Amino acid sequence: MKIEGFEPIFGEPKAEWADSRSDSLGRFLFHVSAPDSSHLLIQVTDFRSNTWEAKRSVLQLDDVRDEIGIGGSWSEFIDYVVASIKSEDVKLILEGHSNADGAAYAKIVAQKSKGMPRISISLTRLTGSAATEAMAKLSLELFTAFRSMQTLIVQEQERCLQLEKEAAAEKERNENIQNQPLYSKRQKLQKMNFSDKTDISASISSNGLQDSPDKQAAQSPVASKVANRVIPAHRRAKVRGALLQDTEDDKDN
Numbered sequence: 001m002k003i004e005g006f007e008p009i010f011g012e013p014k015a016e017w018a019d020s021r022s023d024s025l026g027r028f029l030f031h032v033s034a035p036d037s038s039h040l041l042i043q044v045t046d047f048r049s050n051t052w053e054a055k056r057s058v059l060q061l062d063d064v065r066d067e068i069g070i071g072g073s074w075s076e077f078i079d080y081v082v083a084s085i086k087s088e089d090v091k092l093i094l095e096g097h098s099n100a101d102g103a104a105y106a107k108i109v110a111q112k113s114k115g116m117p118r119i120s121i122s123l124t125r126l127t128g129s130a131a132t133e134a135m136a137k138l139s140l141e142l143f144t145a146f147r148s149m150q151t152l153i154v155q156e157q158e159r160c161l162q163l164e165k166e167a168a169a170e171k172e173r174n175e176n177i178q179n180q181p182l183y184s185k186r187q188k189l190q191k192m193n194f195s196d197k198t199d200i201s202a203s204i205s206s207n208g209l210q211d212s213p214d215k216q217a218a219q220s221p222v223a224s225k226v227a228n229r230v231i232p233a234h235r236r237a238k239v240r241g242a243l244l245q246d247t248e249d250d251k252d253n
Contacts, residue, residue, distance in 0.1 A: 001058040001059075001062065001074045002037040002038065002058065003034045003036075003037050003038065003039070003040060003058065003078065004037055006033070006034035006040075006078075006082075008031065008032065008033045008141060008145060009031070009032040009033075009082065009085050009086060010029065010030070010031055010141075010142055010145060011029070011030055011085065011086070011090055012027060012028065012029055012030075013028055013030055013044065013090045013091055013092040013108060014090065014091045014092065015027075015028050015046075015091075015092045015094065016091060016092070016093060016094070017093075017094055017095070017103075018093050018094065018095040019095070025046075025094065026046045026048065026050075027046065028044055028045065028046045028050070028092055029044070029045060029046075029047075029138065029142070030042065030043065030044040030090070030092070030108065031043045031044075031137075031138045031141055031142070032085055033141065038057055038058050039055055039056065039057055039058070040055070040056050040061060040081075041053070041054075041055050042054040042055075042056075042108060042121060042123070043134050043137070043138050044092060044106070044108060044123060045131070045134060045135050045138060047135055049102040050094075050102040050103060050106075050125075051125070051126045051127075051131040051134050051135060052106045052123035052124065052125055052126065053123060053124055053126050053130075053134055054108070054121050054122065054123045054124060056121065061077075061081075062074075064119065064121070065077045068117040068118065068119060069117060070117055080112060080117075081110075081119060083112045084110035084111055084112045084116075084119050085110050085119075087110065087111065087112055087113065089110070089111045089113075089114075090108065090109070090110045091108070091109045091110075092106060092107075092108055092109075093106065093107050093108075093109060094106050102125075103125075104125070105122075105123075105125075106122075106123045106125070107120055107121060107122045107123055108120070108121050108123060
């Protein structure tokens, strides 16, 4: 069992007294991190008189899993812990009074959503240099997270700006194409109409020449001459088998 790829988590818990006393409580911040693959560290502070800490090994976290009854794999349990700490229902429960200003005991309670198992981890109060070191560490970690987030935001803004420039240039190109002089479009249409008319004229001319009498006569001159030829009377052949009657002139002779 290991804690791998754990991203630091910051948040503001809802601080309240365990016995519902009316004493006002200030605002707290918590920081959850994994200093190594075998431990989880939780620090909570109001940067004044209340600074708390809890460090749990993977074996201790596994005991927490058994106590609250979460099944599944180890990675699924860690995912549930992260989701619970990131939820809006994280509470800091304070109890008792110490000799110094502040509470004597505290625990952090997280729940992924209503009806789901609650994770409760007791915290140890820090005082003196230990409290100062914890507050300094939390402050520096918070600043580091802020700078990292700021860098990501700047990069995203630059990417969005570049996309806007590209979109504006594309829009300008489209507008230039749409706003070209009308005569160019008219010329294009005239050329298209002229080409169509030329094709139609060529087709009609071709079909007319093929079907004209002159062309047909030209194509068959022999047949035309034969049909129009007249044979002289003296060269006409007699019809065979026909009986010729003598005329009166022949009788006289």
